[in-house]
Amino acid sequence: MNRTSLMKFEASLPAPFSFLIKTAKKPVRFCLNLRDKPPAKFEGGLAVNLLGYQVARTLVKRTATALRPRGTVSRESQKYLKSLDQDGIVSIPNFFSEADFSSLRSEFEKLYPHFNVYPIKNSRSCYKKFNGTENAQSPVIRKLFHENKLIYELAQAVSRRAIHATPEVAYFEWLCAEEEIGKPHQFDHEDMLHYDVPYSTVKVFFYLNDVDEKNGAFTYLPGSNRLSLARLKYDYKLSVDHFKNRVGRVAEGHYEPSESELREMGIHEKPMTGKKNTLIIANNLGFHKRQPFYNSQPRQIVYLNFRYLETLGNRFPFLGGPYAHKKTRGV
């Protein structure tokens, strides 16, 4: 049962049952969350993290991933998988044929007036999104993304999880207001270096317009997906800081690695610039961020998030999950 059917069921019951429903709601929500939520970036509390819980957790998760089979990897996917293993990211220019790209672009423009607009506090900047649930009905999205063997094979091979449900596929546009150009945190804190979670997690960005260093290019630190002593040291420090300072969601107040930590890890920023029709596949276990906007050119993308592969709902489909279309801002 998903959240919508649960709400409908509640509404259909007579009033005397409301107390029972309220009481029953909490454990049901708890179970649904358990099924639909992927493991968090941090777990436990300060005491266990001081004892190195995050380091142990990272090592266990990485070892378990390495021991799982990769699934089918065709010869075409193989060459991209090599880059994903090595660098944590791959960029594929001219990904679709001209005809397919223009059908996608036309759909984006046709749907554009119906996008949800998310204004940014105290500014005229905004981002616009047409989310996955609605897009699931689109034949263009279905053909180009939901039935895309290459993307699925790579997402499966990197996370080493079988795909039992389609991912969220969303149209996104970021628009930076003139007065915000060049400022930090124009939309959120995703312009700060961070990694998403301590396990392999795939995100896909397809550029619908040209993206360069000036209009919010996704930026990755190649090789930061690989394990090293320096990375474990940073993870330890971050987990302790997280629980000590109660920063909440790390992207909203996390500690970027310092110059010396980056040097120790041997990683450098690489803005993933590209012309329209470029596909970027990233393992967001590695460090990344969105470049600030230095002009008012929009950034328009199609966005896929495979984080749900790690949920119990995807791993055990008989549980009736997963909730793959969870709303998210992405990078």
Ligand SMILES: [Fe+2]
């Ligand atoms: Fe991120």
